[in-house]
Amino acid sequence: MTWLEREIERNKKRLARIEASPDKSMLRANRLLYEMELDFRLAQLDAWRTGNRPMANIEYATLVINAMGFLGLDLMGAADRTRLASEYFDIIRAKGFPDTACDRTIVCLAMCINEDFPAPDLVMAHNTACHMELTSFKAIGEYFNKPVFTLNGGLGANEDTLSFVTDQLEEFIEFAEKKIPGVRYDEERMVELIEIECQAAECLHQVNSLRRLTPCPLSALDAFRLPRMPSYYPEPRRALSYFKAWRDEMLEKAEHGIGALENEQLRFLWVVTGPFYFNPFMVLARRGVAVPALQFGWMPRLFGIKYQIYGDESEYGRRLSPLEEQARMLNSNSWAVKGDVWVDDCLDVAKDLRVDGIVYYVQIGCTASAGLGRLVAERSEAELGIPTLLLEGRQLDAQFKKQEECEAELEAFVDLCFDWKARER
Amino acid sequence: MNEALNRLLALNKEANRDEYPKKQRNAGRPVVGLLCSYIPAEIVHAAGMLPWRIFGSRSAATPKADVYRPPHTCAFCNHVLEALLAGRYDFLDSVVATSWDQDLVRLWDVWSYLDISPSSYIMHLPLDRTPTHRRQFVKEVRKFAAYIESLIQRAIDPADLLDSIRLYNRARRLLHRVYDLRRQERPGLTGAEALGIALAFQIMPVERFIEELDPLIPWFEERDPGLSAYHPRLLVSSDRLDDPAFISLIEETGCVVAMDDLDTGGRYFWELTEEDGLDSTDRMIDALAERYHGQPASPAMMDWAEQVDQIARWVDAFNIQGVLELPLMYSRSRQMRAPYFKEKLAARKIPSISFERGYQLAGEGQLKTRIGAFVEMLQ
Numbered sequence: 001m002t003w004l005e006r007e008i009e010r011n012k013k014r015l016a017r018i019e020a021s022p023d024k025s026m027l028r029a030n031r032l033l034y035e036m037e038l039d040f041r042l043a044q045l046d047a048w049r050t051g052n053r054p055m056a057n058i059e060y061a062t063l064v065i066n067a068m069g070f071l072g073l074d075l076m077g078a079a080d081r082t083r084l085a086s087e088y089f090d091i092i093r094a095k096g097f098p099d100t101a102c103d104r105t106i107v108c109l110a111m112c113i114n115e116d117f118p119a120p121d122l123v124m125a126h127n128t129a130c131h132m133e134l135t136s137f138k139a140i141g142e143y144f145n146k147p148v149f150t151l152n153g154g155l156g157a158n159e160d161t162l163s164f165v166t167d168q169l170e171e172f173i174e175f176a177e178k179k180i181p182g183v184r185y186d187e188e189r190m191v192e193l194i195e196i197e198c199q200a201a202e203c204l205h206q207v208n209s210l211r212r213l214t215p216c217p218l219s220a221l222d223a224f225r226l227p228r229m230p231s232y233y234p235e236p237r238r239a240l241s242y243f244k245a246w247r248d249e250m251l252e253k254a255e256h257g258i259g260a261l262e263n264e265q266l267r268f269l270w271v272v273t274g275p276f277y278f279n280p281f282m283v284l285a286r287r288g289v290a291v292p293a294l295q296f297g298w299m300p301r302l303f304g305i306k307y308q309i310y311g312d313e314s315e316y317g318r319r320l321s322p323l324e325e326q327a328r329m330l331n332s333n334s335w336a337v338k339g340d341v342w343v344d345d346c347l348d349v350a351k352d353l354r355v356d357g358i359v360y361y362v363q364i365g366c367t368a369s370a371g372l373g374r375l376v377a378e379r380s381e382a383e384l385g386i387p388t389l390l391l392e393g394r395q396l397d398a399q400f401k402k403q404e405e406c407e408a409e410l411e412a413f414v415d416l417c418f419d420w421k422a423r424e425r
Numbered sequence: 426m427n428e429a430l431n432r433l434l435a436l437n438k439e440a441n442r443d444e445y446p447k448k449q450r451n452a453g454r455p456v457v458g459l460l461c462s463y464i465p466a467e468i469v470h471a472a473g474m475l476p477w478r479i480f481g482s483r484s485a486a487t488p489k490a491d492v493y494r495p496p497h498t499c500a501f502c503n504h505v506l507e508a509l510l511a512g513r514y515d516f517l518d519s520v521v522a523t524s525w526d527q528d529l530v531r532l533w534d535v536w537s538y539l540d541i542s543p544s545s546y547i548m549h550l551p552l553d554r555t556p557t558h559r560r561q562f563v564k565e566v567r568k569f570a571a572y573i574e575s576l577i578q579r580a581i582d583p584a585d586l587l588d589s590i591r592l593y594n595r596a597r598r599l600l601h602r603v604y605d606l607r608r609q610e611r612p613g614l615t616g617a618e619a620l621g622i623a624l625a626f627q628i629m630p631v632e633r634f635i636e637e638l639d640p641l642i643p644w645f646e647e648r649d650p651g652l653s654a655y656h657p658r659l660l661v662s663s664d665r666l667d668d669p670a671f672i673s674l675i676e677e678t679g680c681v682v683a684m685d686d687l688d689t690g691g692r693y694f695w696e697l698t699e700e701d702g703l704d705s706t707d708r709m710i711d712a713l714a715e716r717y718h719g720q721p722a723s724p725a726m727m728d729w730a731e732q733v734d735q736i737a738r739w740v741d742a743f744n745i746q747g748v749l750e751l752p753l754m755y756s757r758s759r760q761m762r763a764p765y766f767k768e769k770l771a772a773r774k775i776p777s778i779s780f781e782r783g784y785q786l787a788g789e790g791q792l793k794t795r796i797g798a799f800v801e802m803l804q
Contacts, residue, residue, distance in 0.1 A: 096767065096779075098760040100497045125727060127552070131527035134552070135761035138727055142765045150553040150727040152561075155524055164551075164561045171557060338547065339534030362495050367757060371502075371531030374493045375538050392495060 003116035004045055011038040029245035036239055043234050047071050048118040054180045056122045057137060062231040063326045064169055067190040068176060068183050072232055073120050075108035082107060084277045085396035102365035103396040105136040112140055119144040122180050126151040128330040129297055130368035147179040155338055157331045165327035190322040193231045194310045196240050200230050203247035205304035210250055211292040211353055215259020217250055220281035220291035227302060264290045266417055269355040271295045271346055272369045275406060277398045283407045287414045295349050297335030335368035346376045351384055357417040358388040387420060389413040426644040433637055434621040436629060439483050445629045447516055449475045455518040461525045462688040463550050465566060465713045471581050471589040472573045478627035480667040482508035483785040493535045499528035500754045500784035501665040506532060519544040519576060525725045526758050546572045553727045563714040570710060583706045590698050596631050597694040599638050606645050607683045608743050611655050613645035616682025617672035623690045624667055654679040657746035657803035660739055662686035664723060664753055670786045678797040684743040686736055692721040724759040733769040740775055747803045748777040
């Protein structure tokens with residue numbers, strides 16, 4: 001059985017469990033999410049087996065990929081869901097790729113090599129989130145001898161880089177239409193997708209406003225729920241209904257003063273990513289530490305903290321074309337640009353949420369964020385008076401750091417933050 | 426002549442690298458440190474400043490840099506930061522980087538954050554060679570020129586820029602003559618010496634470099650460099666390799682490094698800037714952008730097929746028997762390209778092997794044994 005088939009079974013089991021005995025403490029929106037995920041995986045499997053629909057990697061030009069009629073392949077997202085990936089690291093080593101690169105970027109390559117996940121029919125190799133993804137996408141395309149289109153973002157969002165990315169998107173459309181029969185850019189579809197995404201983003205914006213509340217209605221796992229926007233999915237309108245349901249449930253919890261923790265005593269901002277092979281928040285929850293937010297590269301845009309992700313005319317002072325909207329989004333990841341943008345974003349969120357400490361996950365091999373942890377730590381202490389734990393680790397490799405070691409570091413940091421807080425008083 | 430050659434080569438010793446920039450700065454000429462081979466040195470030179478290629482500390486450990494840069498990050502960047510934090514670049518008036526890869530951007534971020542140099546700048550480097558990427562690079566070079574002009578608080582004189590272009594081309598032509606000698610069965614200089622000369626070009630005033638290299642070339646034509654073997658002939662491929670001792674070690678195994686694919690060596694000077702029709706600053710900028718973006722590509726660029734073609738052309742031109750790739754530790758672009766590179770060279774029946782290396786030369790014994798086995802196989 002391939003990983004994709006196992007993932008389908010996993011989602012089926014989840015849904016069956018919900019059906020059999022609904023757990024009242026779980027969100028009702030989860031059911032919609034698992035249904036959506038199941039259908040997404042089924043569509044991928046069908047396209048893989050029958051070749052009836054072309055597939056392209058969907059991270060992160062989701063609007064264009066969807067509007068061209070491609071079925072999206074979430075290469076990074078699939079890798080994240082492997083949780084533990086030792087067999088994939090063996091494949092990576094055997095094939096001569098570096099096993100110390102960021103986990104998700106190399107594990108997805110190994111998944112394709114191992115025929116656990118389909119390789120895209122066409123690859124957009126881009127660095128709009130990080131350089132590792134660019135090289136990984138390129139390597140996947142070349143390994144499977146698929147057409148590869150390179151798309152580069154700039155070092156910051158401005159008119160110049162906006163037009164650079166828009167020009168490349170136009171070329172991408174031409175390239176894809178030429179290379180893949182039956183693929184065609186549909187601008188009406190694009191406009192419709194933007195409208196759906198704006199509605200989803202509004203939901204995220206509303207959820208984001210709840211993070212400030214004490215007690216925080218969002219659990220750490222809610223904070224870690226990386227929202228895949230509706231255009232990831234073959235049926236975006238259906239995906240939108242999940243966003244609305246999730247938002248409504250969160251608002252309901254907030255209205256009733258229900259917090260994720262019974263006795264919230266501290267709050268941390270978790271930054272970058274985390275270990276996916278165990279739940280690191282249990283140890284924090286036991287000590288009364290809430291984690292209202294995960295700060296990552298797309299966070300300020302996805303949640304409408306800095307600008308709205310689409311349709312926000314204030315950034316460029318004008319209405320953008322649909323392709324420019326996509327380009328604007330692709331240019332907005334604070335991991336992909338100069339480091340001060342990312343460091344400022346981290347501090348802004350920490351300040352806004354009045355957190356007592358920052359857990360900065362120094363993801364081994366992350367070219368985007370690993371080298372900026374110390375800057376966040378120094379500035380957060382100097383400007384906000386809060387400490388930062390630089391927690392080195394990997395997402396999918398338990399050999400690098402065992403659960404106990406990770407928990408011990410977190411415990412020690414909690415003690416430190418309690419001390420700092422007591423000193424403040 | 427031997428003494429003149431040794432003088433050039435000695436410049437790249439860690440203790441001597443800053444000899445010229447310090448002298449020049451004391452004489453009132455500002456110094457701009459360049460962290461990448463894609464930054465047009467001619468623009469800095471035309472502004473009356475000294476362009477100086479930044480290399481790292483050759484120390485075994487990097488304790489100061491480790492505070493800012495976690496494990497498994499680019500070894501070159503770590504060693505540069507180590508040298509910066511040890512006060513080795515205090516004389517720089519400005520530092521300029523590119524987005525060659527994200528590690529380099531993050532090095533620049535820390536450099537700027539620490540506020541050690543009076544000024545710093547980063548150029549966006551579009552990583553493909555399509556017309557759109559090339560056009561974008563032209564814009565980036567214009568912005569870079571504007572930055573340099575902001576440092577000198579005046580416009581760069583077009584006549585000065587034209588002179589600089591011609592001067593740098595002259596230096597590159599000399600380097601081509603040096604590298605051409607390596608095509609011979611018994612080259613007049615070793616691979617280590619050739620790299621040493623190319624490195625000197627990047628850390629001393631170009632006028633002085635021309636003055637010192639020019640008279641050496643006829644001597645090279647007659648010279649026996651005293652290598653123990655002239656066969657097999659190897660091409661070495663790597664990035665940020667700035668210590669010719671690596672090449673000496675390879676040649677000590679009984680071969681000659683007859684060509685290199687290095688951003689510090691052949692790739693750096695290979696292309697000339699077009700000199701015809703340069704009747705305005707705009708045209709000169711266009712020509713420089715064309716030259717720099719069009720240089721033999723490094724693995725950070727996404728035209729992997731052309732990179733293999735370039736190697737194959739050099740293999741033919743320099744009668745190479747084997748390609749030795751030395752990926753720098755944690756330099757992701759080359760590491761991710763490695764399986765492709767190996768496969769495509771094999772498809773062309775070009776023997777190749779790859780050994781990861783640290784930034785500084787270490788573990789010589791082991792490296793020598795492994796390279797020796799490859800050399801023996803080629804023999």
